[in-house]
Amino acid sequence: MGNLHTIDLFDIGLEKGKHIKHLPLFYQIFGQPAHKAPVVLVNHALTGNSQVIGENGWWNDLIGDGKTIDTSQYCIIAFNIPGNGFDGDPTNLIQNYKDFTAKDIAAIFWKGLQSLGITELFAAIGGSLGGGIAWEMAFLKPQSIRHCIPVATHWKATDWLIANVLVQDAILNNSKNPIHDARLHAMLLYRSPQSLKQKFNTEKEKDRELYQIESWLAHHGNKLQNRFQLPAYKLMNHLLKTIGETSSQDSWETFSRETKSEIHLVGINSDYFFTPDENAETYHKWKNTGLKISYHEIDSIHGHDAFLIEFEQLGRFLKPIFS
Template sequence: MKTELQHINFLYQTNSQKEYHISLSYQLFGKDLFSAPIILVNHALTGNSNVSGEKGWWKQLIGENQAIDTKKYTVLCFNIPGNGYDDFFIDEYSDFTPSDIANIFLKGLENLNIKNLYAIIGGSLGGGIGWEMLAKNPDLAEIFIPIACDSKTHDWLHAQCLVQQFLLNGNDEPLQKARIHAMLCYRTPQSLNERFQNKFNQEKQKLASEDWLNYHGKSLAERFSLKSYQLMNHLLMNINANEKDLNKITARMHLISVDRDLFFPSSEIKKCFENLKINKNKIFYHEIKSIHGHDAFLMEYEQLDKIIKNIL
């Protein structure tokens, strides 16, 4: 299977009535397309289509003999247009919502002639886009696995993204500052306190935790453009799958939360599960236990592995 970046080009009119030439890029892993069940993986905020292989950001989960076994499945991952991984950028981020990204991914599937998916899996923003896709096309997938995400952005998350937006609109190291604030939403007080224990970095004359935050701010600024991060933050702020349509989704659903997630609290995900369970049998709730919080979906692979192997 070729895993390099491939492109689909088309005209797209956004919900806000703006016309864009979209260059939708994607990668495929595992079995040849149409020779095996297809799993669509929707990437999170600063992720991209490179989900498996040496530099794959979910390589602990997707690969040969992994929970998402590339010896059994075809894995497809689109880049959210404007994430910059494929050098495609969007100037006016506010023209787009996750509903548009869902439309674009659905167009991508149509273009590839994929009518049914075995599963859709997405973490954080990627899961939100999964909800939006299924609200529009309820019979698209046999299984849906949204991880550390919800079908809508709730007030708390919106508020954190608002702070991100203020920081990103500033002039002084906007990406670094926004990322440092974001890291505190992706982790928890316990995670930082237990890990760093007020250790002091003598060489840098600062707390090791401060150095760690600075490192993450700096490394994001090196790998991400301001434009892309503004778009991704705006998308995270605006997940809003049509509630009435959620009941029509036919996929077997497995909602996975992280017990200490400060971004998409497990209590909200559980509420979503309980609401949908009223009308649906094939729906299940799983919880990852982790002091790390939201980022557990990128860290707690032993738990994720077990949950996902049992689902697929």
């Protein structure tokens, strides 16, 4: 349990017309066996991976024995977005990153689940990019997810998000130090001015000319550069702008008529990346249509990254679903 496994997928058709003959899909399983307990799919964010719990687990405070998503009660499955490099094999990195969309990844995840003999999910949950992929999975199979839980994301990329993806892509393709420099910019999207003020208060490093905020950003740039590969970062960044790319008002109306899913939106009041008004607008637009939809908002100064920080609030919102 928790070891990295592989599913070999073949003959994958992509939204933009390209065809993949062979695609390895890497995943981990935590908690109960897949056919002995309800299945919860956890989708990782841009720089995340399938290691949701355990050593280096990025959602240890939320998922585990006796925690909000209880591994003694549920089977937890987490796929790696193909090309994210978590398997450590450079031959599996995707070079033609613009061939893929978030909808392609959602379809690939469904194929992976079907290979495991799983046709229905108790829940699909993810933050940021992972939440966008959860939305795409729900649109693809509106009767196969009981609880869809998109956290700090939206069902369709906005102009603001698309613009920032372009800036990131330009840095990644033109900088002499691409991962490091792109991460500097990205961290300013993931946090808020208030969060940085609380953390650093415009103070300098001891015996140095650098401000603490400068050292902190450089640290995150170096850290990501040491564990992430350029083709992987290009792909993950690109996928953000494709969330909901083929979805429309008609898609929503069809989905709302056909789905059996309960939609649990979770926004963050200080999120500058996926702004909370997007989720609030979605909720108010669809709450009286018969769609089972709810909206919760994390109160935090920490911006987009609050979904990785404010575990107590997030756990409180999720507890009624998983209890």
